[in-house]
Amino acid sequence: MADPAWSRVACTVAFPALCSGCLSWHQGTARPVRSGHGALCPCSDARLIRKAAPPFRVSLSWSAFRVPLAPVLPAGQRGVGGVMTALPPAPALADHDACIQAIALHGDREAFAALFRHFAPRVKAYLRRHGAPEAQAEELAQETLLAVWRKAAQFDPARAGASTWIFTIARNLRIDQMRKEGRPALDPEDPLLVPPPPSGADSTVEAHEREEHLQKGLATLPAEQATVLQLAFYEDLSHTSIAERLNLPLGTVKSRLRLALAKMRDHVSKEPS
Amino acid sequence: MNALPSRPVAPVMTHHPDVLALTDYAFGSLRVGPSLVVASHLTFCFNCRDRVDTLEAWGGEALESLPPDPLADDALDRALARLDALPAPVAPPALPAPVASPAPPAPVASPAPRVTGEAAEYPAPVRQFLSPLASGHLPWQPLGPGIRQVVLVKPTSDGSCARLLSIRPRTAFPRHSHRGLEYAIVLAGGFDDEQGRYRLGDVAQADERVSHRPEVGDEPCVCLLATTGPLHFSSPLVRLYASLARL
């Protein structure tokens, strides 16, 4: 941005593009990125993102943002000479669309192999960057490309390009993976779960009973545990503050609290419903 | 779209996930619970779907420009071998005319399995989580007076978790502040708090600066609550109870 001559170069964005800074839509005059790949929002200087909307998708691609690096235009000279116009879609991108369609139409294994060679290493790189371990990234990259094979018929180039479509498949597989890792939570047999709901609707009366029941449970705790629980929940002290207040080692506070909670949990689980 | 048979599409959402949440969701860097909230919102909200579409296009662009991370030498051979086990892709009968409103994106990879019973009323992303519970009634656990929960993502060491909450009419969720971020989406009924009124599909986001007491109106409310840190209840008794219920 230090180059004043460059900052006066304008380009035209021929279709609605989203500003990654203000997330508002822009069309028309913008400023090209120095590298020539992309354009900047005229107001926020943040990068503009292409909108892959059906009417534009056919004739335009990301390459529409490409602008020649030279010559740098003098101030005021905009229009024909300085306009960054839409270039034909990059053939490589179009090929990937065609590969997916070839899979959909006649289960083309060559097309699959081409997609695999191009995308699998990139999907793996994406997953690695998001913290997936090596082996898992490798496996999910495989899964992603197999999903491309299975779902090829659902691919609609009017909605999104091949790379976007494959990216969303990889992203969704990643979320799915995280979901599976969280799945133990769904085990209704988990002994750690709070007991099943009482039959019948809750009522205010029941709420009072519950509170009373809790208080009774507190009363059954040994004094040393009750004190720790009292400080932790009623006075909202941290474990460290409790240890200081009672002049006890931190570990003792924690173990008393753990015992107290276990007893209370046991007590609550015997709650008559 | 076979979801939501009896429920009209909400006309206009008034509360959306913020730009950061949408971006993180689109790029796959949002945690699973918040992703579930955002994905559910997309089922209801055309505007955010549009924004996420755009961000995904950016993600596709980023994918192209990432330096490739080579796979094992035999990766392609193994993939081709695995293809043999798959049925041949089926060509669509004919390209259908473009629909006015595109189907919501599949937020997770596998198709949402058929879920019957009360779970069938929720958006596909939630059904996906509920599918291991198969059918019939959800295993609601009491969480406090008039409040029940089903844990979807068990609290992890970093304190993030997700749960469905069912709250009785004219009941308030106890006042609390947040030790992380909270994302909540209304799946039935609605609630009001100091920030506004939340109805079907609306997303409420709260952070460390927010202390609130959501109140449910005349209809029962079901919402999906995802947190990235523990809630901190103002009342000591509630704190104790929450601790027993591992909230």
Ligand SMILES: [Zn+2]
């Ligand atoms: Zn929205």
